[in-house]
Amino acid sequence: MLPDGRTLFSGVSFRVGDGAVVALVGANGAGKTTLMKIIAGDLEPVEGSVSRSGGLGVMRQFVGSVRDESTVRDLLVSVAPPRIQTAALEMDAAELQMMEHDDEKTQMRYAQAIADWGDAHGYDAEVIWDVCTMKAIGLPYERAQYREVRTLSGGEQKRLVLEALLRGPDEVLLLDEPDNYLDVPGKQWLEERLASTRKTVLLISHDRELLATAANRIVTIEGG
Template sequence: MGHLDIASVSHWLPDGRPLLHEVSLRVGDGAKVALIGPNGTGKTTLVRMVSGDELVREGTVSGSGSLGVMRQFIGSIRDETTVRELLLSVAPPAIRDAGLEVDRTELLMMERESEQDQMDYAQALVDWGDVGGYDWETGADVVTMAALGVPYEKAQWRTVATLSGGEQKRLVLEALLRGPQDVLVLDEPDNYLDVPGKRWLEEQLVASPKTVLFVSHDRELLDHVATRIATLEPGRVGSSLWVHPGRFATYQQAREDRNARLEEALRRWDEEHAKLKALVIMYRQKAAYNSDMAARLQAAETRLARFVEAGPP
């Protein structure tokens, strides 16, 4: 059981440029929600805010259940990262921390061979067992066999850099889909996957009881998996989010209807804008030779200023 709730989140880039404008999205228990939009509209940034990689300064991100995250760029982690470290990085925090502590103390023990180092390593192994590390390794074996056809025992020391983009994605996906997390956030999980890989992902996501928010450009994946479609649309004050409460099959029509409505609203806004401007000009001319008109001129100017400030739809 798990859900995500993004409420009125706004975000600015370091140079002050607005990126996200009052974005709200709820991903209900078991829902599969797609996040789409042109490149640069802030999909990855929003995902990073949900995963805690990026600070949420305005608005809130909340939810229930444990969270698993697939970041957009797996290969961009440091070059010597091993398969073991990659799998630990997407494991529940207790497993991840205990596993990294085993690696750290083991390295120190091999380098220095002091008694304290040996004791620290022994303690790390006890803690590893306590958090369920050995069960996790059994699961990791299933994951590496499925993704790479290699048992975990052998695969764990390979560097991620020696895997293809597709293998990297598959590895993380196998781990997350088989993992205990209730909520998954996946940033372009189908990128680099071949066609059978994409179809596999589709089937897994449809069959999974997990709550999933995923970024994708793949029409078929959207079509078969997404129960709702959230679109980031670029705008003057940052991208805003429009949620289509149905599947991709009805998305195109809903979008056209919405655009037609927006165009109509914009046309009316332009008309009203022109009217208010004409009013100001008229009162300005009258006020020039009739001081009684000053108050009316000011009222018209205030109205116009407020209207422009509220902005077009």
């Protein structure tokens, strides 16, 4: 149900089996992104329910067209598991406080934030992110992390997030138009990665070749 009271879709029912790659297709405005947001838990369905098991990684449709001042690190943190997101936010807050105060309490907070980053496997994530930034933009994470995402091309933004999700710990991935902005080699790379991944993937795409080569099953959503 949309804010204006129109019903976008109803009677949707499907299951994505363990390790399957399932594509969600439909015309522009059919409700694919909305359905994905419901599955991701960003939106509440008016009726019905979603059940899933395993950690969930989500690539939202805006990746590829980031225009704000967020950094590569921010983007990688935003697609990381919740415990890493929480630890990263606390580290940022503690660092900021360190710049303003240099008292013992602030130093303790900072030391704790660093310890928590380790406990949340933040350093392990940074090792993976280093591979991701090398593959996507040819820079080590140490140098790439402060770069603004808007200085990356659309294809580089997509590739970076896809690398992070496909190499990351989440077992279930939701990908909203992952192939948009990718060039031909980028699409081929994605096709190969989707064919070989052991993760469970639900993806939205308009690309016939990607659908033909990578999807085990196709779910069509018809608007109205």
